[in-house]
Amino acid sequence: MGTIDIQYRFCQNETLLHEIDIHLDPVNLDRVGIDTSALPDWTHLENEQCVHCPLMKDAHPHCPVALGLAEMIQNFDGIVSFDEIDLEVITEERRVTQHTTAQRAISSLLGLLMATSGCPHTAFFKPMARFHLPLASEENTIYRAASMYLLAQFFLKKEGLTSDPGLHGLRKIYENMHIVNRHIAKRLKSATVTDSSVNAIVLLDSFTNTLPYVIEDHLDEISYLFSAYHTENYQQLLQESED
Template sequence: MQTMTAEPLFRITYHFHLSATEVVTFNLAFDNAIRLVDEQRYPPPDWARLEQHQCPNCSLNSAQAPHCPAALNLAPLVTSFEHLLSHDEVLLEVITQERKISQATTIQRAVSSLMGLLMAASDCPLTTFFKPMARFHLPLASEEETIYRAAATYMLTQYFRNRRGLVPDFALEGLNEIYRHIQEVNSAMAQRLRGSSKSDSSVNAIILLDMYAKAMPYAIKQALEELAYLFTD
């Protein structure tokens, strides 16, 4: 008897136009828990083993998860761009159910955008906060857009906590903690990739993600004030 597969909650397609004739495509499907639906199985690379540069703040053990959940999601992406350098040019086209976004950019920025999505959609317990942001993914988001989306997501989380009788954190102290953990995740992932990737594109893409993570604690104290004018009325 054939098992019925549930229809994905949403889909996102990334087209990397490397030249007029070379296009690398990632067709991604996500379930109701904002997890990546693995429609194609890939043998996990050695660098994806959990104990290989395991994050110091990781709560998993190899008995629970032989491989790092975030690394498993990143493996096909890393393999696809091993022959390219960070500053190689690419035309990135991202198609969601709502819109199509097309922009000429560098490989590291395009890969970084997809990396953030893939890590959020993994089973890594340290990236759970980012699942709502993955549902409403914004490719190639600027630092200001990322700050706004992260703060808005966190405040909506506090709204639902309050509804459930839990103590909300409207001072955003927990958001600082989330980004401190993510900095450790990014650092450990960069160490994984340095020993596995043949080019610098994937490593620098992680470093670009980490720049946003490092900026967030400052942004919570300072940059959000710069957005206050939007709410004056």
């Protein structure tokens, strides 16, 4: 089984600025093939280490998230947040293109890199990384995050483990991600000249920070999409499946 490959192409005025190839292990979804030959000081675990980080420097001398971002950050140090970018993202299943701002394009890439970095706090987002959807809207992301979490609960229940259909754990996952984003932003401030990468983290975090408080309201807003499940026809389907 080969790697799962995702390519990000950043263009400006029809000129290719950067082409970034991401390769994921097909089993654990960790990123592979990262260049670790010359890591900067800001990647060290104890440099702005998250207050809730469970890792120890003897086993993990470098922050997994910072490690995954180090080689990419250099590419965008000459780009300003609101520079206009033509982004193209290529996976085996689809090709997505959009004209957008640099910070929004970079934010999409950062979300993928963080989820597949090996950080214990970002690992919960690996299912979304496997089915990566670049530049997703807030509503789309809430739908995907809630669906991912509830499917995880299905598997836990199937295995006889404690499940959480009330989404309480999802709120905590996002609260922990807010802490990660805050500390990564501090690392990047000392590592970059322009603001595009830092603001990309800020943009990513704006959603992360608010989701624990608004998730139920947002899900209520899309409940109308599931009206077919409230019909007699669906009840009949359930009865037939039990027969």
